[in-house]
Amino acid sequence: xGGLEQWNWFLDGWIILAGVLCAASTALLGNFxxxxxxxxxxxxxxxxxxxxxxxAFMISDSRSSLPMFVGAVIAGILTALFTEWIRGFxxxxxxxxxGVVFTSLFALGLVMIVQAADHVDLDPGCVLYGAxxxxxxxxxxxxxxxxxxxVAVLSIVLLINLLFVICFLxxxxxxxxxxxxxxxxxxxxxxxxxxxxxxxAITAVASFETVGNILVVAMFVVPPAAAYMLTDxxxxxxxxxxxxxxxxxxTGHISAITVPRWFxxxxxxxxxxxxxxxxxxxxxxxxFAPRHGVIVIFFRRQILAxxxxxxxxxxxxxxxxxxxxxxxxxxxYLREILFSRxxxxxxxxxxxxxxxxxxxxxxxxxxxxxxxxxxxxxVRSHRLWEHYLVEHAGMSAxxxxxxAERLEHFTDRQxxxxxxEDTLDTDQDPHGSPIPPEDEIR
Amino acid sequence: xxxRESSTSASPxxxxxxxxxxxxxxxxxxxxxxPVIWDVSFEIPPGKLVGIVGPNGAGKSxxxxxxxGLIPKASGRVQIxxxxxxxxxxxxxxxxxxxxxxxxxxxxxxxxVTMGLYKEIGWCLPVRKKHRDRAMEALDRVGIADYAxxxxxxxxxxxxxxxxxxxxxxxxxxxxxMDEPFAxxxxxxxxxxxxILHEMKQAGKTALVIHHDLQTVPEYFDYVILLNxxxxxxxxxxxxxxxxxxxxxxxxxxxxxEEATETMRRREQSL
Numbered sequence: 001x002g003g004l005e006q007w008n009w010f011l012d013g014w015i016i017l018a019g020v021l022c023a024a025s026t027a028l029l030g031n032f033x034x035x036x037x038x039x040x041x042x043x044x045x046x047x048x049x050x051x052x053x054x055x056a057f058m059i060s061d062s063r064s065s066l067p068m069f070v071g072a073v074i075a076g077i078l079t080a081l082f083t084e085w086i087r088g089f090x091x092x093x094x095x096x097x098x099g100v101v102f103t104s105l106f107a108l109g110l111v112m113i114v115q116a117a118d119h120v121d122l123d124p125g126c127v128l129y130g131a132x133x134x135x136x137x138x139x140x141x142x143x144x145x146x147x148x149x150x151v152a153v154l155s156i157v158l159l160i161n162l163l164f165v166i167c168f169l170x171x172x173x174x175x176x177x178x179x180x181x182x183x184x185x186x187x188x189x190x191x192x193x194x195x196x197x198x199x200x201a202i203t204a205v206a207s208f209e210t211v212g213n214i215l216v217v218a219m220f221v222v223p224p225a226a227a228y229m230l231t232d233x234x235x236x237x238x239x240x241x242x243x244x245x246x247x248x249x250x251t252g253h254i255s256a257i258t259v260p261r262w263f264x265x266x267x268x269x270x271x272x273x274x275x276x277x278x279x280x281x282x283x284x285x286x287x288f289a290p291r292h293g294v295i296v297i298f299f300r301r302q303i304l305a306x307x308x309x310x311x312x313x314x315x316x317x318x319x320x321x322x323x324x325x326x327x328x329x330x331x332x333y334l335r336e337i338l339f340s341r342x343x344x345x346x347x348x349x350x351x352x353x354x355x356x357x358x359x360x361x362x363x364x365x366x367x368x369x370x371x372x373x374x375x376x377x378x379v380r381s382h383r384l385w386e387h388y389l390v391e392h393a394g395m396s397a398x399x400x401x402x403x404a405e406r407l408e409h410f411t412d413r414q415x416x417x418x419x420x421e422d423t424l425d426t427d428q429d430p431h432g433s434p435i436p437p438e439d440e441i442r
Numbered sequence: 443x444x445x446r447e448s449s450t451s452a453s454p455x456x457x458x459x460x461x462x463x464x465x466x467x468x469x470x471x472x473x474x475x476x477p478v479i480w481d482v483s484f485e486i487p488p489g490k491l492v493g494i495v496g497p498n499g500a501g502k503s504x505x506x507x508x509x510x511g512l513i514p515k516a517s518g519r520v521q522i523x524x525x526x527x528x529x530x531x532x533x534x535x536x537x538x539x540x541x542x543x544x545x546x547x548x549x550x551x552x553x554x555v556t557m558g559l560y561k562e563i564g565w566c567l568p569v570r571k572k573h574r575d576r577a578m579e580a581l582d583r584v585g586i587a588d589y590a591x592x593x594x595x596x597x598x599x600x601x602x603x604x605x606x607x608x609x610x611x612x613x614x615x616x617x618x619x620m621d622e623p624f625a626x627x628x629x630x631x632x633x634x635x636x637x638i639l640h641e642m643k644q645a646g647k648t649a650l651v652i653h654h655d656l657q658t659v660p661e662y663f664d665y666v667i668l669l670n671x672x673x674x675x676x677x678x679x680x681x682x683x684x685x686x687x688x689x690x691x692x693x694x695x696x697x698x699x700e701e702a703t704e705t706m707r708r709r710e711q712s713l
Contacts, residue, residue, distance in 0.1 A: 035547060091474065167566045174557050177547045184510045184536050185561040185613075232548045232593040 012253065014136040014148050019249035019274055021154035022132075022210045023219050025203050027245035028161045030220040031238050032196055034228060035176045040095065041083065042220045044102035045197065046204040046213050048079035050109025053205070058116050069205055076201025079105060080194060130212030130271045132253075150209050157206040164199060165238065168192070173234055211271040218275035223248060226278070226285040229292050244285075248278035308409050310348050311378055312338055314357055315408070317367050318375035322433075328364035376436045381411040383429035383436075384419040390430045392422060397430040413438070460488050461523045463617040463648040464509065469518030471501070471508045477516070477671070478504045484667055484676045489646050491639055493653045493663035493679075497692050500670040502652045503539065506619045510536060522617060532561065535615030537606050537623055545595045551605045552577055552590040558609040580608035585634050600631030607638060618642065618649040625654065636662060659683055 033042040052075025053068050060067040079101055086097035132150075139146045165172065171192055175182040179189035200220070207216045227241035252274030257267045287295050313334055320327055335345045349365065352358045357371030367375060385404040389395045395403070411419075416438065427435050465485040471478050479501035486492050494502050507513045509520050511527050522530040535558070555577035556569050563573060581587045584604040589597055597605065603623055610618055623635050639662070642649055653659060659666060659679065666683050668674040668691045675682045675690075 035544075037544075170560055170563070170567075170569065171565065173549065173553075174560055177549065177554070178538070178543050178557065180507075180510075180512055180538055180542065181536060181557060181609075183512060184531060184534065185558075186531055187560065187565075228548065232595075233550070234548045234553075237548050 006257070011136050012257075014151060015132055015270060016250055016253050018132055018135045018148065018150050018154060018210050019253055019270065020246050021151065021158050022207045022216075023223070023245035023249040023274065023278075024242050025154060025158040025161045026207060026216060026219040027223040027241040028158075028165050028238065029196065029200055029203055030224040031165075031227070031234075031241050032172055032176055033200070033220055034224045035234075039217075039221045039225075040098055041080065041197070042200055042204075043217045044083065044098045045076040045079050045201050046216050046220070048102045048105035048109070049073070049076045049201055049205055050213060051075055051105050051112055052078075052109075053208075054109050054112035054116055058112065069202075072205040072208075073198065073201045075105065075109075076204065077194065077198055079201075080197040129269060130208065130210050130215065132210040132270045135210065153206050154210070157203055161199060161203060164195075168195075169235075172196070211274060215271050215275045218278060219245065219248075222275070222278040222282050226282040229282075229285040229289040232291070244281050245278065248281055249274050252277040306344065306348060306351075309338070309340055309344060310352055310357075311374075311409055312340075313345070313348060313352065314367060314371050314375040315378040315382065317358065317365065318372065318379050321367060321372075328361065328366045330363050330365070334365075373439075377413070377416070377438065378408050380436045380438060381416055381419075382408040383433060384416060385411070386429045386431070387435070388419055388422060400430065462486070462521075463488050463523055464650065465521045466505075466509065467519040467521075469505070469508060469520065470516040471504050471513060472516045479508070479669070480672050482518070482669070482673050484673055486648060486650065486665060486667075488648055489643060490648055490665045491643055491663050492648065492650045492665040492667065493659050494650065494667045494669055495653055495656060495659060495691070496669035496674075500691075502669055503621050505669065506536075506621055506650070506652065509619065510534065533616040535610035535613040535618045537610045537618065537620040539621045540599065540602055540606065540625065542621075545597075545602060547594065550591050550593055551581060551586065551597060551601070551608075554594060554605050555580055555608045555612055558612040561613075576612055577608070580611040581605070583611060584608045584638060585630075598628070600627040603627050603631055604634060607635060611638070616647055618647065618651075620649060620651045622652045622654060624651075624658075656688070 030039075030042065033039050049072040052071040052073070055075075056067040056069075056071025059071075082101045083094065083098050086092065086100060087094050090097060092100075135148045135150050138149050140149045140152060141147075142152060171182070171187050174187060175189040175192045182189040182192070204213065204216050204220075207219065211219060223245040224237070224241040226244050227237045230240055231237050253270045255277065256270040256273035259273070260266060260268045285293070287293055290296060316334060316337060317329065320329055331342075331345055331349055334340075334349075335342060338345070349358070349360070352371070353360045353365075356368055357374060358365045359368050382404045385407045386397075386400045389400040389403055390397055420438075429435055462485050467483050469482040470480055482501075482505060494505065496502055504513065508515050509522075509527065510531075511520075520527055523533055527534070552574060556573055558580075559569070559573045559576065563569060578587060578590060581590050581604075584607050586597075586601050586604050586608075589601055594602060594605065603625075607623065610620070624632055627635070639649055639651070643664075651663070653662070660683055663679055665677065666679045667676040668682065668687055670691045675687045
């Protein structure tokens with residue numbers, strides 16, 4: 001691993017700690033932005049606090065933290081308010097009203113910062129992309145310890161966010177899921193909304209110096225969105241989002257040092273790599289998530305398709321046997337009737353042979369006892385369904401086959417019993433084929 | 443205009459032993475200056491199952507939301523058991539339309555039902571076992587206790603509706619406002635809801651239910667409010683659920699009034 005020989009536990013340790021604190025505090029709140037479908041409002045707020053920063057900076061004429069903090073937070077809250085108002089009065093949807101508010105405010109902020117930068121030291125680039133690498137240089141003394149200012153600030157923000165989420169978890173859950181119920185039962189959803197927005201603004205301001213005001217959006221939204229793919233319980237989602245955010249922060253910094261060197265460049269922006277890392281984590285979650293993951297869904301479908309093909313094959317063999325007990329079909333014969341492709345059919349036949357459902361004699365297949373039992377139940381399901389569809393669902397005999405063909409694969413013994421109760425009067429399906437018994441009469 | 447005073451709502455005095463669960467006076471609600479409901483007045487007697495019927499866009503949901511203060515009133519007054527809504531909200535249970543929430547939200551059915559107890563639990567305090575037990579009982583009452591730990595998107599439409607009903611049940615309210623609980627549910631759920639409604643009535647509770655299926659109105663409800671921007675009529679089902687009233691409610695949507703409203707709106711916009 002090139003680059004890590006320059007690793008310095010003091011410098012890099014503080015940088016990683018700042019990144020972790022920032023990522024954890026943003027992810028905590030981000031869960032609720034994602035669940036309230038307000039990710040863009042987080043984006044809007046983080047952009048729009050720029051003029052607040054600049055204004056406070058121009059008024060107080062210094063980079064001292066407190067006025068800038070207050071200015072930025074006020075601007076953030078105003079964004080949330082303006083967005084609501086424009087939506088209410090202007091008859092435009094939330095996306096458009098946000099677009100109006102935050103782009104205007106952001107532009108205003110940029111103009112002001114460029115102006116201010118002429119006579120005071122404030123770097124627009126630093127505001128936009130952060131300067132996490134400079135973390136260890138700006139320290140304050142707390143109880144005799146020299147601690148980077150950013151780390152101290154972010155620790156406080158993380159603590160506040162943690163307390164907020166733990167203390168108001170119930171209220172946040174309710175007002176995010178069903179604001180109407182929250183309001184009607186006396187939990188004012190509007191107050192909860194603006195408290196959340198205030199904390200988003202505070203967190204965004206505090207994260208400015210680490211990841212900057214553009215990348216902080218990624219930190220708000222991406223880890224919670226990834227966690228949302230991985231679980232469907234709120235508590236687990238929150239914990240997971242924080243874990244993912246921390247992983248993104250740590251790998252972000254390490255890869256900012258190492259990855260560019262593989263290609264012969266110097267190290268790159270840690271903040272940028274943190275955002276990239278969380279993006280990659282999201283992609284991984286989207287692919288491999290146990291329930292909603294693309295790959296898992298693909299395999300589940302594939303397995304189902306194979307299972308259906310296997311059942312189709314033995315059901316077909318049962319029907320062939322019914323017509324002519326001597327005929328032993330080969331793979332091609334089966335394939336032509338089932339319109340299945342060659343490789344899956346061969347694989348499935350091989351599987352069925354191994355499972356003992358069919359016996360293979362030089363490429364000609366015949367059902368074994370177990371195979372015949374299973375096949376009979378499938379055919380029974382199929383014909384019971386056909387009967388049911390004609391008798392009880394009022395369908396005509398011509399178009400029931402396809403329906404029954406699908407249903408037969410999802411019909412268990414219990415359901416067959418019920419179907420049977422409805423079709424006691426007959427032992428033939430609408431096409432005149434016999435409905436085989438559940439268990440063979442020997 | 444033709445809102446008939448029904449015998450049961452005759453001058454409820456403050457000292458009357460049985461309070462009127464809901465009285466609405468001259469309620470008007472408007473979206474963007476366009477009135478949705480006009481001058482709606484009615485009172486509903488206690489211990490009755492009350493159906494609200496009317497065509498799409500008649501303002502049925504708007505009425506319920508305005509009663510609970512979810513949307514602002516342009517004018518008018520609402521009283522719940524003789525007091526302002528805010529003072530008596532603990533006596534009101536709300537069953538919103540199923541589409542009003544995001545069913546992909548990461549909670550299970552039990553969580554949703556427990557939400558009905560949040561007010562009782564209070565700010566910041568955690569949900570405890572006794573609360574979960576009560577939520578479980580409610581799920582059992584509506585017949586879906588087996589699905590308590592399913593994420594809510596994995597419930598069928600009928601099960602989702604029952605979850606909402608269970609949530610209203612744990613609120614243990616005296617007046618229930620339900621927005622189309624019967625919309626797109628299976629027959630078993632419909633039966634379960636009717637059973638619960640009757641149990642509520644037995645316990646002396648009142649339910650105001652928005653309903654679409656005119657066929658079942660006489661069977662399900664004792665009392666009906668016919669709404670189409672205004673109250674066409676209200677009273678005991680046997681008295682007011684008549685073909686003439688239905689014709690008035692569903693046919694010819696108060697065309698003159700609408701036309702005037704539309705003209706007014708256009709005038710104001712062109713100013």
